[in-house]
Amino acid sequence: MTNSSPDFAQAITELVSIRDFFRWAASEFVAAKLFYGHGTDNPWDEAEQLVLHALHLNPPLADEWLDARLTRAEKERVVANIQRRIEERIPAAYITGQAWFAGMPFVVDERVLVPRSPIAELIEKQFAPWLSAEPQQILDLCTGSGCIGIACAYAFPDAEVQLSDISFDALAVAEENIHQHDLADRVFALQSDLFESLLGQRFDLIVSNPPYVDADDMASLPQEYHAEPELGLASGVDGLDFTRRLLAEAADHLTENGVLVVEVGNSWPALEEAYPGLSFTWVEFERGGHGVFVLNAADLRSARKHGLI
Known part of the structure; x- marks a missing residue:
């Protein structure tokens, strides 16, 4: 973990758009020194996967969606995903319950x-x-x-x-x-x-x-x-x-x-x-x-x- 833990409540209050949450999550993943290798190999793609899952959207997302504003309930779901990824150190697929293989979705869990x-x-x-x-x-x-x-x-x-x-x-x-x-x-x-x-x-x-x-x-x-x-x-x-x-x-x-x-x-x-x-x-x-x-x-x-x- 990092010396300063993420302020999840502040993120819910201050962040607005899907783009905001992509950037914030990716930054926090870097700070937390997470390891990738379960479908993604970098913090941005990992952030995209977890944010979009919370919004019931599939990647890749068209650019015109990135500045869409989120409701408070949507923000809370997004932050819950990010918080689990950082604190539990589990693969993102176990949080979303889904992984992609050969271009197809599959149910996965622990x-x-x-x-x-x-x-x-x-x-x-x-x-x-x-x-x-x-x-x-x-x-x-x-x-x-x-x-x-x-x-x-x-x-x-x-x-x-x-x-x-x-x-x-x-x-x-x-x-x-x-x-x-x-x-x-x-x-x-x-x-x-x-x-x-x-x-x-x-x-x-x-x-x-x-x-x-x-x-x-x-x-x-x-x-x-x-x-x-x-x-x-x-x-x-x-x-x-x-x-x-x-x-x-x-x-x-x-x-x-x-x-x-x-x-x-x-x-x-x-x-x-x-x-x-x-x-x-x-x-x-x-x-x-x-x-x-x-x-x-x-x-x-x-x-x-x-x-x-």
């Missing part, structure tokens, strides 16, 4: 990680050039809010999508999002520890954003990340506990030409060191992000045959 995976860019490109045909069966493993699998359902309108997670709490959020997007006819949520409840099932595409934060990174994460469920972040000393299991079992759940796409973030050097015989294809993103690899079924089966996984 039961799931805030969507932010660069895999969104791959989904928008329909995983080109790695898929040889449109997938009919897709698995979103460690689904959390369901955002990756649901976005895949939009990208491939003929596909059936399975959303899997070990957490019943996360799956309850995923179910909300399935119904919000009106996809209950072909997107399904299932509780499973890795492939435990998926025995005998094979998929043309398995996408996973599993826990991959190593012990050192977990210890040094900003406070905002500790508001998220640790189950969705931590994965042992080197961040690879879950990914090791995934690599060992994925081949049995891919079709002949199936593709595996996994995000391991900052743990990618540890993964390459642990599996020197595997030829990971690391995705390069236009909009930023790293640590996402692609492997096909043939590579995984060959690696297992030769004792590499």
Whole structure:
């Protein structure tokens, strides 16, 4: 926190327009030394998200709206959002109850990680050039809010999508999002520890954003990340506990030409060191992000045959 706390009552009394509250909130966020990384990367965008949510408006806002005057009730809602963000140090998405992924809104709360995976860019490109045909069966493993699998359902309108997670709490959020997007006819949520409840099932595409934060990174994460469920972040000393299991079992759940796409973030050097015989294809993103690899079924089966996984 700062040496001088924000005067929230003064803001309600003296500030007038949407522009005023954008500027004030951004300034207070800088002073409070907040950390960004849950959908925004700077104080202005964070301020915009929280101010507009309180006003029941969606960004981006046209310039002619910026000087609109707020009622006292609107000011109080805006300030309440800003105050929570500063004092509780929680991601803005937990305050608004909503996050955007692949251009779509998703319900989120403290039961799931805030969507932010660069895999969104791959989904928008329909995983080109790695898929040889449109997938009919897709698995979103460690689904959390369901955002990756649901976005895949939009990208491939003929596909059936399975959303899997070990957490019943996360799956309850995923179910909300399935119904919000009106996809209950072909997107399904299932509780499973890795492939435990998926025995005998094979998929043309398995996408996973599993826990991959190593012990050192977990210890040094900003406070905002500790508001998220640790189950969705931590994965042992080197961040690879879950990914090791995934690599060992994925081949049995891919079709002949199936593709595996996994995000391991900052743990990618540890993964390459642990599996020197595997030829990971690391995705390069236009909009930023790293640590996402692609492997096909043939590579995984060959690696297992030769004792590499």
